[in-house]
Amino acid sequence: MKINILIGGKAGQGINKVSEIVSKILVDQGYFTFNYRDYPSLIRGGHNFNVLCVSDKRVGSYESELDIIVAMDEKTILLHKGSLKKSGIIIGSKSFEKLGRNLNIALAGVLIKLLGINKNILIEHVKKEFDNKETIDAAEKGFASQEKKFDFRKLNNKISIMTGSVGISQGAVNSEIDLYLSYPMTPSTGVMHDLASRQVENNLMVFQPENEIAAVNMGLGASFAGAKTMIGTSGGGYDLMTEGLSFQGMSEIPLVVYLSSRPGPGTGVPTYSSQADLNVALRGGHGESPRVVIAPGDPIECVEKTNEAFYLAEKFNTLSIILGDKHLAESEFSSDEKPNKIIPVKVNRKVPGESIVKASSYEHDKFGNTTESAEITKDNADKRIEKYKKIKEECKKFEMIKIHGKKNSKNLVIGWGSTKTVILDAIEREDFKFLQVLYMKPLSDEIKNEIQKAKKVILVEQNVTGQLGRLLREKTGLKIENKILKYDGRPFTCDELKERLMK
Amino acid sequence: MNLTTKEIITWCPGCPNFLILESVKKALEKIKREDIAIVTGIGCHGKIFDYLNVSGIYGLHGRVIPTATGIKLGNPNLKVLGFAGDGDTYSEGMAHFIHAGRFNPDMTLIVHDNQSFSLTTGQPTPTTQQGYESKASPLGEFNKPFNPIKLALASGMGFIARCNARDINHTAEILRVAIKHKGFSFVEVIQDCLIFNIEINNKDKMMYKIKDNLDKKIAEKLAEEWDYNSKKGKIPIGIIYHEEKPSLEDKWPQLKNLKKKKVGWKSLK
Numbered sequence: 045m046k047i048n049i050l051i052g053g054k055a056g057q058g059i060n061k062v063s064e065i066v067s068k069i070l071v072d073q074g075y076f077t078f079n080y081r082d083y084p085s086l087i088r089g090g091h092n093f094n095v096l097c098v099s100d101k102r103v104g105s106y107e108s109e110l111d112i113i114v115a116m117d118e119k120t121i122l123l124h125k126g127s128l129k130k131s132g133i134i135i136g137s138k139s140f141e142k143l144g145r146n147l148n149i150a151l152a153g154v155l156i157k158l159l160g161i162n163k164n165i166l167i168e169h170v171k172k173e174f175d176n177k178e179t180i181d182a183a184e185k186g187f188a189s190q191e192k193k194f195d196f197r198k199l200n201n202k203i204s205i206m207t208g209s210v211g212i213s214q215g216a217v218n219s220e221i222d223l224y225l226s227y228p229m230t231p232s233t234g235v236m237h238d239l240a241s242r243q244v245e246n247n248l249m250v251f252q253p254e255n256e257i258a259a260v261n262m263g264l265g266a267s268f269a270g271a272k273t274m275i276g277t278s279g280g281g282y283d284l285m286t287e288g289l290s291f292q293g294m295s296e297i298p299l300v301v302y303l304s305s306r307p308g309p310g311t312g313v314p315t316y317s318s319q320a321d322l323n324v325a326l327r328g329g330h331g332e333s334p335r336v337v338i339a340p341g342d343p344i345e346c347v348e349k350t351n352e353a354f355y356l357a358e359k360f361n362t363l364s365i366i367l368g369d370k371h372l373a374e375s376e377f378s379s380d381e382k383p384n385k386i387i388p389v390k391v392n393r394k395v396p397g398e399s400i401v402k403a404s405s406y407e408h409d410k411f412g413n414t415t416e417s418a419e420i421t422k423d424n425a426d427k428r429i430e431k432y433k434k435i436k437e438e439c440k441k442f443e444m445i446k447i448h449g450k451k452n453s454k455n456l457v458i459g460w461g462s463t464k465t466v467i468l469d470a471i472e473r474e475d476f477k478f479l480q481v482l483y484m485k486p487l488s489d490e491i492k493n494e495i496q497k498a499k500k501v502i503l504v505e506q507n508v509t510g511q512l513g514r515l516l517r518e519k520t521g522l523k524i525e526n527k528i529l530k531y532d533g534r535p536f537t538c539d540e541l542k543e544r545l546m547k
Numbered sequence: 548m549n550l551t552t553k554e555i556i557t558w559c560p561g562c563p564n565f566l567i568l569e570s571v572k573k574a575l576e577k578i579k580r581e582d583i584a585i586v587t588g589i590g591c592h593g594k595i596f597d598y599l600n601v602s603g604i605y606g607l608h609g610r611v612i613p614t615a616t617g618i619k620l621g622n623p624n625l626k627v628l629g630f631a632g633d634g635d636t637y638s639e640g641m642a643h644f645i646h647a648g649r650f651n652p653d654m655t656l657i658v659h660d661n662q663s664f665s666l667t668t669g670q671p672t673p674t675t676q677q678g679y680e681s682k683a684s685p686l687g688e689f690n691k692p693f694n695p696i697k698l699a700l701a702s703g704m705g706f707i708a709r710c711n712a713r714d715i716n717h718t719a720e721i722l723r724v725a726i727k728h729k730g731f732s733f734v735e736v737i738q739d740c741l742i743f744n745i746e747i748n749n750k751d752k753m754m755y756k757i758k759d760n761l762d763k764k765i766a767e768k769l770a771e772e773w774d775y776n777s778k779k780g781k782i783p784i785g786i787i788y789h790e791e792k793p794s795l796e797d798k799w800p801q802l803k804n805l806k807k808k809k810v811g812w813k814s815l816k
Binding site: 220222223243244247248249251253254255257258259261262263264265266267268269270271272273287288291295297391395396397398399400401402403404405406408411412413414 | 552554580581582583584586589594596597600601602603604605606607610612613614615616617618619620621622624625642643645646799800801802811812813814815816
């Protein structure tokens, strides 16, 4: 059983609350949910919508055909009724207008009734969050206004909901992060908000500097002084940071960077999603120095891979970049799995206060003092490349790629990052094997073998040039001819991707 | 305590940077060497990194203040000194300079102001006088220089001083007070460049020493006395403004805790 519910309205009306209440209750009932958030860059008015997909099996995407539309305004009906199934239902908000700010709670009540869930569960949930009579009355009013249409009876699954942003901040907390530095920029800001909200109890600090240039240089200063440090940003902010990433390459001060991409170039489409920043994640910054780039595909992987990023940064005094996007950061994923065991991250290097330590943006000798010697310049460049080889060896301890789907299939889908879960949904029960690339740098040597074993290879990416495809061609010499690319800022819906895969 | 390194000093013969180096060594005499961390920018001044045997970061051009602030965020118990140039601070790194007054990290910024980008062979900086001809400005610098002391006052900095590089003892004395000040201390050191922009050199006769000043109105007047544009007027030397304000380390409970326990993050968890 799988249904798709669209909840739409103006920004500020509280549509997120509707999907939050409904998904929390459904998850408690043992159902998997996936919630996509679509909103323009404005604070009040406009048109926002969420699509909540509910299923008794694992789900990580939504469908373009809707079962229910919950409309908090007329515009929602106008814009989305074309996507409604013939059997679909529209729930308007006219009869609840008198409820004012509790309109969204009433609509959550309507949905719970439609889904065939017990009233007590709804009321208990609303009571827990808002202990006031008007809100509870609104939920009851909503519940009473509809007839039951579906039968979401209790299942025996233990499921939790997480966004990619929370996954990344949890991974940082698991690594015992000391300091997070970030200048606000959608869609990276979720991590900043989450870490800031729990900084005191987790004994860490979240600081907002004057700009991204300050963030990266402060990050290096703090890490030099012994703090486990992560900085976070998106497109244009990352561009500003690249001088510091290059500086990291020379100074070898450990640093973790979270890059959450959105459609560019320029300011682009700030509140939508894209995978077009892989190239800059791999190469942003002048000169040649090692780095690690990891792209988790769901919140559980965000937890695990952020921990690995911290571990590698400290172990090799290197730069670790966690690459995500808006779809991963802000969509709400559900899962019945738990992240891997935490890898302890220790600061073992000498820091000021203990002894004399020098770090430099100039080429330098073993004391950290400036040199222009031809011999040292060459030796240090060689050492940096040698270090990269060691990093690559160490990365083999982790899952650099994952193989999903039918293991013996000759049809190979290759994808990365936030397309993971929609690919999983689209190939379910079909004759496809799915190679998910998690480590973009270093790249797994197994990828070439997998491509060579396959009869048909299809690349799925959310950008216009197929950046992973180009990277694979560079590293393996193999060109992938079949590409499914989407670059309108919106994620693939499950049916859309399936149709394109089956062509 | 010997802070000297074995590095060969590559400043031009007679450069006032040698004198600033001596003042700094004197000012640091009584501080535990392991507790000091310096940050330098890029420019002639930055070479001081190699000549001081203390911990530190030879950072990027313009980024002395954020890098040094970062060190304080990592371990607020360290004594942090930033060395920067006039082009470094007032051109490339201007945003950071203004925000230093707002965040107020407990550190000292020493700006070596020779009114010229000298390591890149003499282009004008924001404190270069009008009319200055260089390879980059053969038509003469059109713009009036801006006044860093006025800007520092407007940015809310709690310690603003000006020194003469040639007066080693006085500079050392001001630096000692600046380091003791709890919060951001800004010390501008007026120095000559012997190779480029020489026409603005030799201002000693214009300089006069002032008493430590705690009055904002007087500070504003002192800041106006020299416009960086001419060799007319008077150049006050000394502490132009001094006021205690809550520092970054006082404001954040996490940093207060590190200070109380006398540790950095590394030893906390």
